[in-house]
Amino acid sequence: MTRALPHSPSPSPSPSPSLPYALIATDLDGTLLRAGDTVSRRSYAALARARAAGARHIVVTGRPVPQVRHVLDGLGYTGLAVCGQGAQVYDAAGGRLLHSVPMDRELAEVALGKIEAEIGEVYAAVNGAGLDAAAMLIEPGYRMPHPHLATIRVARRAELWSAPINKVLLQHPELDDDELTRIARGVVGDLVNVTMAGEHTVELQPPGVSKASGLAVAAAELGLSGGATIAFGDMPNDIPMFAWAAHGVAMANAHAELVAVADEVTLSCEDDGIAVILERLYRS
Numbered sequence: 001m002t003r004a005l006p007h008s009p010s011p012s013p014s015p016s017p018s019l020p021y022a023l024i025a026t027d028l029d030g031t032l033l034r035a036g037d038t039v040s041r042r043s044y045a046a047l048a049r050a051r052a053a054g055a056r057h058i059v060v061t062g063r064p065v066p067q068v069r070h071v072l073d074g075l076g077y078t079g080l081a082v083c084g085q086g087a088q089v090y091d092a093a094g095g096r097l098l099h100s101v102p103m104d105r106e107l108a109e110v111a112l113g114k115i116e117a118e119i120g121e122v123y124a125a126v127n128g129a130g131l132d133a134a135a136m137l138i139e140p141g142y143r144m145p146h147p148h149l150a151t152i153r154v155a156r157r158a159e160l161w162s163a164p165i166n167k168v169l170l171q172h173p174e175l176d177d178d179e180l181t182r183i184a185r186g187v188v189g190d191l192v193n194v195t196m197a198g199e200h201t202v203e204l205q206p207p208g209v210s211k212a213s214g215l216a217v218a219a220a221e222l223g224l225s226g227g228a229t230i231a232f233g234d235m236p237n238d239i240p241m242f243a244w245a246a247h248g249v250a251m252a253n254a255h256a257e258l259v260a261v262a263d264e265v266t267l268s269c270e271d272d273g274i275a276v277i278l279e280r281l282y283r284s
Helices: 041-052 065-075 105-119 157-161 177-188 211-221 236-244 256-261 273-281
Strands: 023-026 056-060 080-083 088-091 096-100 123-128 136-138 151-153 165-171 193-198 201-205 229-233 247-250
Touching (some): 065 080, 105 165, 105 177, 123 157, 177 193, 193 236, 236 256, 247 256
Antiparallel strands (some): 080 088, 088 096, 123 165, 193 201
């Protein structure tokens, strides 16, 4: 049975014991979603209880809109969603982008060149900008970590820049994700935002774009701020969101870098870690 994730169009009341946080921001993969892109009954019920108390819920994901829209539609989600690592704010009810920051393709190519000058060949892929760019473009050597997502293999790197892009994903044949992120950030961190969003998912984004920047835009649409927000996540790309929010909760399955800056740690996504916290905060 398909269930609609909670979303309330009405203004949020002032903070109170029954409404400790007016905004709940949740990452998807490894956080709210369990295996198979599903939300458990318990998590749904906990979000519904928070909504009944007056809280709002915003999904904040690294996936661009075309890669997450089917998940939101299947769940009946009608709220705002921050997608593409903060580059997009999507109105699920209206099926439209409220905010979008594309990646400059020349800048992306320059950044890749500088990284390769430091560590040798890397393998790249791109997510397209806009609502209709469903397939990732992947150059030779890139290993797709999520085989269920649509991809198109291109023969050479120049073809990655054939249309507007949202972000660049890169892999190295020898370096692990943490080392690749560290080196890339040291080489091109002054040009682009470098983040690690999951296994084999090191990404280059437009400068100044992060989950925090996108969430700030979405929250402003609701008349809310970071001081009224509790955020849940599992990877280093959630660190800016934790810094923006009043309270950051890392999942038990979270990356060590996120755990280090979290205000608390909950159970894993498979064990309904979000529900555990929300049940404590929003009591019937």
